[in-house]
Amino acid sequence: AQKITQTQPGMFVQEKEAVTLDCTYDTSDQSYGLFWYKQPSSGEMIFLIYQGSYDEQNATEGRYSLNFQKARKSANLVISASQLGDSAMYFCAMREGQGGGSYIPTFGRGTSLIVHP
Amino acid sequence: GAGVSQSPRYKVAKRGQDVALRCDPISGHVSLFWYQQALGQGPEFLTYFQNEAQLDKSGLPSDRFFAERPEGSVSTLKIQRTQQEDSAVYLCASSLESMAQGTMNTEAFFGQGTRLTVV
Numbered sequence: 001a002q003k004i005t006q007t008q009p010g011m012f013v014q015e016k017e018a019v020t021l022d023c024t025y026d027t028s029d030q031s032y033g034l035f036w037y038k039q040p041s042s043g044e045m046i047f048l049i050y051q052g053s054y055d056e057q058n059a060t061e062g063r064y065s066l067n068f069q070k071a072r073k074s075a076n077l078v079i080s081a082s083q084l085g086d087s088a089m090y091f092c093a094m095r096e097g098q099g100g101g102s103y104i105p106t107f108g109r110g111t112s113l114i115v116h117p
Numbered sequence: 118g119a120g121v122s123q124s125p126r127y128k129v130a131k132r133g134q135d136v137a138l139r140c141d142p143i144s145g146h147v148s149l150f151w152y153q154q155a156l157g158q159g160p161e162f163l164t165y166f167q168n169e170a171q172l173d174k175s176g177l178p179s180d181r182f183f184a185e186r187p188e189g190s191v192s193t194l195k196i197q198r199t200q201q202e203d204s205a206v207y208l209c210a211s212s213l214e215s216m217a218q219g220t221m222n223t224e225a226f227f228g229q230g231t232r233l234t235v236v
Contacts, residue, residue, distance in 0.1 A: 004159075033221040043206060045160070045227035052221055091159050095221065103216045104150070104173060105225055107159035 003027065004092050004108035011113050013082045020067070021077040021111045023092030029053075031097030034075040035105065036066065039089040048090075051075055082115045089113075119143070121228035123209050129234045130199045138194045138231045142211030150225060151184055151194050152208040160208055166192060167215050199235045206230040 005024045013019040025034065036048040051059045051066045059066040067076040079086055092108045122141040130136050142149050147168055152160035153176075162176040168189035177184070181199075186192040196203055210225040 006159075031221060035224070037227075042229060043232075044229045045208065045210070047224050047226070050222045050224065095216070095223075097221065104162050104165055106162065107152075109159045110157075 002108075003106045004094055006092055006108035006111050008111045009109075011111055013079075013113065013115055015084060015115055015117050016081055018078060018080045019082055019113065021079070021090050021092075021113065022074070023076055023108060024072070024074045025092075025094050026073065027094065027096050029096045033095045034066070034068070035093040035095070036064070036075075036077045037091045037093060037107075038086075039091060039110070041088070045091070049077070079113075084115050084117060087113060087115045121209055121211050121226050123207075123228035123231050125231060126229065127232050127234075129236060132200060132235055133198050134235075135195065135197045136199055136233065138196075138207050138209075138233070140192045140194070140209030140211075140228060142190065142192070142209070143213075143226055144190070146211035146213050146226075147215050148212040148223075148225070149186055149192050150210045150212075151192070152210065153178075154206040154208055154230070156205070163194070163207075165216065196233075199233075201235050204233055204235045206232050 032053045034051045037045045049061045049064045063080045065078045089110045091110045093105045095105045124139045149166040151163040154160045164184045165173040166186040181197045183195045208230045210227045212225045214223045
């Protein structure tokens, strides 16, 4: 079974608008971490934001925020005020704790985001 | 340099040829990962090192794949007798802490990858 599911192969957004990229995850661990990475055409994976399973507040980093709904096992990335430079692949990843899960970060298949001027 | 460095950036190999991909992690980083990323897919885990110890190689697709990190810094991923299905981007990442013992929010820093094309 897929541990990380990203159901949107591609998303389009108008410049300056907000966009939500979906991510659901599957784990039986109580302790886990969720990450979002951006991969521009240059190929490098750039860390954006982290959410821990015990964090009570949604993570925010500048224009990035994470809509964490633990009961639904979802960790959607919200990008506000989209910019042309946000056009890239976006990957959701999870790292599980020591309760039998894998501590190696596991990635989803990604969502391609295109920002239109 | 300050980041993770991978070389070569691009490699074209004839089917059956052996290749070696190099990763220079961030200095002092304990953890080092190799991932394989096929076109249009997410990174798939290959192997993990904690210093010089290869703690997990469960993702290596066959015994043609071999990785080492003999002094706990630079790592090499070697693929013997390359086949067309080995064509992919090979990503290396490093992290300051041990994945097994570190904090959950330990971030992995990635290199730009090596794009391998087997013809």
